[in-house]
Amino acid sequence: MTSELIYHLNLLPYSREELLLIVKEKVSEKRFKHILGVEKASIKLAKAYGDSVEKASIAALLHDYCKELSDELFIEEIKKNKLDCDLLNWNNNIWHGMVGRYIIENEIDLHDESILNAIEIHTTGAKKMSKLAKILYIADYIEEGRNFTGVKKAREIANKSLDEAVAYETSHTLLHLMEQRLSIYPLTIQTYNYYCVK
Amino acid sequence: MTSELIYHLNLLPYSREELLLIVKEKVSEKRFKHILGVEKASIKLAKAYGDSVEKASIAALLHDYCKELSDELFIEEIKKNKLDCDLLNWNNNIWHGMVGRYIIENEIDLHDESILNAIEIHTTGAKKMSKLAKILYIADYIEEGRNFTGVKKAREIANKSLDEAVAYETSHTLLHLMEQRLSIYPLTIQTYNYYCVK
Numbered sequence: 001m002t003s004e005l006i007y008h009l010n011l012l013p014y015s016r017e018e019l020l021l022i023v024k025e026k027v028s029e030k031r032f033k034h035i036l037g038v039e040k041a042s043i044k045l046a047k048a049y050g051d052s053v054e055k056a057s058i059a060a061l062l063h064d065y066c067k068e069l070s071d072e073l074f075i076e077e078i079k080k081n082k083l084d085c086d087l088l089n090w091n092n093n094i095w096h097g098m099v100g101r102y103i104i105e106n107e108i109d110l111h112d113e114s115i116l117n118a119i120e121i122h123t124t125g126a127k128k129m130s131k132l133a134k135i136l137y138i139a140d141y142i143e144e145g146r147n148f149t150g151v152k153k154a155r156e157i158a159n160k161s162l163d164e165a166v167a168y169e170t171s172h173t174l175l176h177l178m179e180q181r182l183s184i185y186p187l188t189i190q191t192y193n194y195y196c197v198k
Numbered sequence: 199m200t201s202e203l204i205y206h207l208n209l210l211p212y213s214r215e216e217l218l219l220i221v222k223e224k225v226s227e228k229r230f231k232h233i234l235g236v237e238k239a240s241i242k243l244a245k246a247y248g249d250s251v252e253k254a255s256i257a258a259l260l261h262d263y264c265k266e267l268s269d270e271l272f273i274e275e276i277k278k279n280k281l282d283c284d285l286l287n288w289n290n291n292i293w294h295g296m297v298g299r300y301i302i303e304n305e306i307d308l309h310d311e312s313i314l315n316a317i318e319i320h321t322t323g324a325k326k327m328s329k330l331a332k333i334l335y336i337a338d339y340i341e342e343g344r345n346f347t348g349v350k351k352a353r354e355i356a357n358k359s360l361d362e363a364v365a366y367e368t369s370h371t372l373l374h375l376m377e378q379r380l381s382i383y384p385l386t387i388q389t390y391n392y393y394c395v396k
Contacts (some may be wrong), residue, residue: 171376178369181396189387198379 012110016057023061027068032079035064037143045135049162053094053134059118059136062108066100067092072129074099094136097123108133125170125178125191141169167195203241207252210308214255220306221259225266233262235341236334243333247360250330257316257334260306264298265290272297292383295321323368323389332360339367365393 007016014022024032039060046056066074074095078087081102087095101120104110118133125137142155142165150172158165170191177184205214222230237258238245264272272293277286279300285293299318302308315333323335337365340353340363348370356363368389375382 079288092263174372174376178372183391183395184387186246186384186387189382189384192376193381196376196379197381 005053005057007054007058009052011058011112011115012108014108017062019058019061019108023065024061026065031064031067033043034143034145035061038139041139041143042135044140045158045162046132048159049131049135051135055112055115055118055132056135056139058110058112059115059122059132061111062104062115062167063119063122063136063140064096065108065119066096066103069096069100069103073093073103077102090183090185093123097121115122121187124185124187125166125195126187127190127194129166129191131162134166138162138165138169163195166191171196203251203255205252205256207250209252209256209310209313210306212306214259217256221263224263226391227361229245229262230267231352232343235343236337238339239341240333240344243337243356243360244330246357247329247333253310253313253316253330254306254333254337254368255315255329256268257312257320258337260302260308261317261320261334261338262294263306263317266292266302267294267298267301269293271301277302288381288383291321295319319385322383322385323364324385324394325388325392327364327389329360332364336360336363336367361393369394377393 005016007014012019023035025034039057042056042060043053045051046053059130069092071092074092075088077083077099078085078095081099083099083102087098090098093125097120101116104119110116114130114132117130121133122136123141126133129137138154138158142151142158150168154165154168154172154183157168170188174184174188174192177188203214203273205212221233225233237255239377240254240258241251243249244251267290267291272290273286275281275297276283276293279297280298281300285296288296295318299314302317303314308314312328312330315328316334319327319331320334320338324331336352336356340349340356348366352363352366352370355366368386372382372386372390
């Protein structure tokens with residue numbers, strides 16, 4: 001059970017219980033429930049594919065830590081960290097991961113690059129993702145609270161292959177964005193070119 | 199009629215008839231027919247939207263000038279011109295425009311940036327395309343020899359709005375690439391984000 005998980009790796013100065021309280025303070029009740037669902041799915045995938053359960057838990061608990069911050073705060077952070085100024089053309093969907101990782105690094109005192117990178121690209125994917133990054137990207141899509149056409153198929157694929165699950169999710173996300181005529185972040189096309197092209 | 203068109207602008211050291219002979223030498227019979235179709239459609243669009251008919255003709259006649267060159271020649275050209283080395287990861291579909299413009303500039307002694315740029319991006323589009331670039335991009339898609347699902351609709355839209363025709367073509371090209379699990383060149387996503395997003 002997730003509640004029995006004890007952090008041993010000293011990746012951050014908190015126990016899982018303390019981290020849960022910190023995250024709960026930062027997001028709505030609905031989002032907190034989603035975050036717990038992502039943690040559960042991430043841990044399951046980490047166990048199935050032989051990755052660190054502790055890292056999977058931390059990445060999942062923190063992946064939406066910045067989702068409810070104001071645009072002004074992200075813009076300030078982009079400027080402060082001298083990040084690619086093209087980021088200023090985007091929005092919360094992209095910022096909460098790509099910029100959020102810097103906020104999390106400071107506020108949570110977490111400096112593990114594998115976790116920070118998984119959080120950074122959890123919405124967009126990237127080429128050559130680490131196993132942890134794939135796990136978080138997929139878990140965010142298939143967690144038990146998700147309920148959209150195709151989610152059952154996505155869960156089935158995730159049981160068989162991380163790479164195929166990344167490909168399925170990326171293709172369907174792109175199709176969804178195009179149907180809604182929403183912007184596509186360039187990194188998502190790198191993910192498509194790397195994982196979806198035959 | 200196209201055959202009555204006389205070049206006046208001194209953009210290249212050839213008459214239209216001489217240029218036709220040069221292009222005919224360079225491509226297959228089938229492709230030459232396509233090129234003539236693109237010229238006809240380009241001239242029609244240039245007249246309808248008030249752009250230079252002469253530039254439209256030259257851009258169309260030269261847009262596939264490099265389509266049948268060897269990969270080795272493009273790779274050499276990329277290195278010689280110190281172009282973005284990411285181009286080495288792509289193929290003829292991208293190279294015949296993006297790299298072809300440099301070959302055309304040399305071989306045809308054509309230095310008009312508006313024509314060279316239209317040729318450069320005729321497969322990918324770009325953000326903030328010039329009127330001439332839009333005309334070539336669309337004409338290549340709707341010329342009378344094209345026969346695919348949606349081409350009739352594309353022609354109708356081209357009669358009403360260049361921007362909407364760019365959007366229609368870009369969306370359908372992306373969907374086609376995704377269906378076939380083919381690579382998407384990053385510039386195509388810039389075109390999508392600029393012309394397709396509502």
